Amino acid sequence: MRTHKVITMCLLCIYIVITFPARALEFATPLQQGGLVYGRTQPTDTLIYEDTPLSLTRTGQFVFGIPQDAADITLTLNGAEQTFDVRPIQWREEKVDGLPPEKVVLSPADERRVARDNRLLRQARASSTRDLFPAQLARPVANARISGHFGSRRILNGVRMSGHSGTDYALPAGTPVAAPANGIVVLTHPDMFYSGKTIVIDHGFGVFSSYSHLQDISVHKGQAIKHGDIVGTIGMTGRATGPHLHFTLLWNNVRVDPESVFTPTP
């Protein structure tokens, strides 16, 4: 009798495993180019985005970023692969001609400096805390004019550059800059080639924010900060033609559009 029961249950399990289709993943935010995507699944699931295993919170929340030119993305839930189309975005183009060549093509010394800066930036994002989850991110400044949009492609003297890596907020020098969420400062730098005085903050689960061209930095590496804390002030250090905050939002090494995260998309 007991054996019979066990056999019946085993057959039932096999039946469920074979006949149930892969569970559909649900996302809380749209799948669009340059988007930061939030979703939830069972906390015990194994979820892989492209080739990267995603960390899940205790309640099964996850977050990942979509590159600005991705056509589709693949997620693998407990071994079952699912491909999703990504909504394309019409990124802006900005042509600038007649620039002095040294502004477009870097000297070998400057190239070495840029490579060193990029190495430091990548090292700062090599790991991310799981003690925080960036469920909400706020604009780091209020009432700013956007003087440069994320993703816009600049064509300098006919040379196509990669898309603009962040959003530029134009405000007077000295305007305070606030942390968009709780986090840990993972890098401060007094003078990077492009970005001047620079901060990088880890918000957890691979989400990082960075702040360029600052006039002053008021935090230090390793410091835990709360949403709304002032981290520095707007300036024009590095390669900037006027005072503004160049704000970058990343998921690991994928840059996403800050304005698409702050503004609810209809």
Ligand SMILES: [Zn+2]
């Ligand atoms: Zn910028």
